[in-house]
Amino acid sequence: MNCKEIKDRLERYIDNELSVQEKAEVKKHLLKCSTCTKELEILKSINSFGKIATFPAPQPQYWTQLSQNILHKIAAPKEKISWVVHVLTGLKRIILPEKISYRLVGLAATAVIIFFLVQIFFFREGKFELPIEVGTEDAIKLTEQKASLSKPQPEVVSNKNVSTEKPAQQPSETPKLIEQQQVSQKSIAKVEPPLSGKALDQPAKKFDEVVIIDEDKADTPQDNVIPLSKAPVPPKKASKVMNKKMSDFSVQPAAVNLKAQQLERKGVKADYLPDKATIGFTQKLDSNYTKYNEVFLTAQKAHNFSKKIKTWEDYLNTQPDLEYVKKATYQQAVLYYKLAKQKNNKAVIQQAIKFYYQNKALLFSIEDADSVQMQIEELNDLMKKLEKK
Amino acid sequence: MKDHLKNRSDKEDLKWVRNAKKGNQNAFEKLVLKYQKRIYYSVRKIILDHDDTNDIAQDTFVKAYSNLHRFDERFSFYPWLHRIAVNTTLNFQAKTSRVKTTFTNSTEDEVNQIAFNNENPLEGVIEIEFKEKLTAALQQLPFDQRMVFILRTSDELSYQEISEQLDISVGTVMSRLSRARTKLRELLQDYLSENNVKGANNEL
Numbered sequence: 001m002n003c004k005e006i007k008d009r010l011e012r013y014i015d016n017e018l019s020v021q022e023k024a025e026v027k028k029h030l031l032k033c034s035t036c037t038k039e040l041e042i043l044k045s046i047n048s049f050g051k052i053a054t055f056p057a058p059q060p061q062y063w064t065q066l067s068q069n070i071l072h073k074i075a076a077p078k079e080k081i082s083w084v085v086h087v088l089t090g091l092k093r094i095i096l097p098e099k100i101s102y103r104l105v106g107l108a109a110t111a112v113i114i115f116f117l118v119q120i121f122f123f124r125e126g127k128f129e130l131p132i133e134v135g136t137e138d139a140i141k142l143t144e145q146k147a148s149l150s151k152p153q154p155e156v157v158s159n160k161n162v163s164t165e166k167p168a169q170q171p172s173e174t175p176k177l178i179e180q181q182q183v184s185q186k187s188i189a190k191v192e193p194p195l196s197g198k199a200l201d202q203p204a205k206k207f208d209e210v211v212i213i214d215e216d217k218a219d220t221p222q223d224n225v226i227p228l229s230k231a232p233v234p235p236k237k238a239s240k241v242m243n244k245k246m247s248d249f250s251v252q253p254a255a256v257n258l259k260a261q262q263l264e265r266k267g268v269k270a271d272y273l274p275d276k277a278t279i280g281f282t283q284k285l286d287s288n289y290t291k292y293n294e295v296f297l298t299a300q301k302a303h304n305f306s307k308k309i310k311t312w313e314d315y316l317n318t319q320p321d322l323e324y325v326k327k328a329t330y331q332q333a334v335l336y337y338k339l340a341k342q343k344n345n346k347a348v349i350q351q352a353i354k355f356y357y358q359n360k361a362l363l364f365s366i367e368d369a370d371s372v373q374m375q376i377e378e379l380n381d382l383m384k385k386l387e388k389k
Numbered sequence: 390m391k392d393h394l395k396n397r398s399d400k401e402d403l404k405w406v407r408n409a410k411k412g413n414q415n416a417f418e419k420l421v422l423k424y425q426k427r428i429y430y431s432v433r434k435i436i437l438d439h440d441d442t443n444d445i446a447q448d449t450f451v452k453a454y455s456n457l458h459r460f461d462e463r464f465s466f467y468p469w470l471h472r473i474a475v476n477t478t479l480n481f482q483a484k485t486s487r488v489k490t491t492f493t494n495s496t497e498d499e500v501n502q503i504a505f506n507n508e509n510p511l512e513g514v515i516e517i518e519f520k521e522k523l524t525a526a527l528q529q530l531p532f533d534q535r536m537v538f539i540l541r542t543s544d545e546l547s548y549q550e551i552s553e554q555l556d557i558s559v560g561t562v563m564s565r566l567s568r569a570r571t572k573l574r575e576l577l578q579d580y581l582s583e584n585n586v587k588g589a590n591n592e593l
Binding site for chain 2: 011012015016017042043045046047048049050051052053054055056058063066067069070071073074075347351
């Protein structure tokens, strides 16, 4: 048998589904062929995944709860039947002779309904006025809301129109106009940060409009950065909406990324990228979703320490804990760093570097960013040495 | 006709089963206590979500209790119970084809135990990272493939047994299994090429 035939049978071989003869043939081949043996090893590892896969163990008391629940369910039907039957038979005796009373109840009910119908009929005019009033109030409210919403927008639009149409004709005026535009964008950024309650309490249409403005802002990332300490704490109502539209929020990661961005601009960005995969990561960083996701995953890791963060909502509600998240991430990074130094193994170092790089936004935003930089450089040196060997 | 009653465990089970059939709930409790963890983890690997697993595990035992009279005493108890669990899981999946986004968070307790109380906390971190990735990879498998893969590798059922339990052909079992392995291989390549999977090779 050749290698191809063997490879086709290897899966069944490790699953113990071959006939005795086939098994012997495969075994014979494996003794000679190293590539097939390697393949077998890989398959064995994959098979072992099913067994290795473990899950967070439930609390110890869960098991007693589980068995109690089961036994309760088993015991319940019998008790219920006997109890229900007793009650029903009892009720039957009581109810049967008093069936007339039900008719009375029915009569009373119809009387009440008729009474209300008559009332409505007679006071129709008064009743009909109400909805009209409500309608007008609503209309007023709606117009007010629309007005308040559309206030900031025209500024953007008008400024933009001016800046895009006029430059060719009157080039001397453009600098001022651009300034105006930037100012207006800044003001909008302050007025309507997507995380703030105001924006989110408004209906969906308005929400979308906010997002559109947000996209405009993305062109000038420096302008919309809000200092970490002043990062808006989302109201509880809002966070539900946010769970649905994680990708629409860019304020937080922008703030978190600030330091990393600054460092990158200085040229720190680094040759510490080990492979193409991590370079791809920078490109991914551009989308808000991954930024957020990254921060969240880190927060999740931190939750291993804090036990607080389990959902997006939790995370957003613990905004003040961002410092804590950063600390926790740093702790974990240092663990990786130590491990990498201790093991001096390519895979481990690569993993450590990857961790640093994936969480750079958080890591570079701590005060001790220099030590982070040192650690990364040290890891890179280790890596280079190993590669030379 | 596979498992004939050989060992003590089976005899013990049979005693409890017979008593439970007579309506002795204490006897059934003993069966529950003996097998609940095994059933839980077996289902958990397929369903992945704790709450759903909890529901399925409870249903499994309740169904087992009400169908005890159908249990063939010539065979072992656990495979029978496990079959009920598989059925319940299938029904559950059919009913709720919703997609749950469970985060594969290595648990707080696990991390604290391994990473901070251990003598070598650093190795623990890597181990947790791997387990996280593994769970994530399993999550990415389609339900059908994951189920066959877990039944084969974790519960160690034969192709024939799987095909009977899931009511599919042996050929389908093999193709699902093969696809699951290919996918896992893709997803967990890092851990297969390097010698990171110490545990993996040691266990076999």
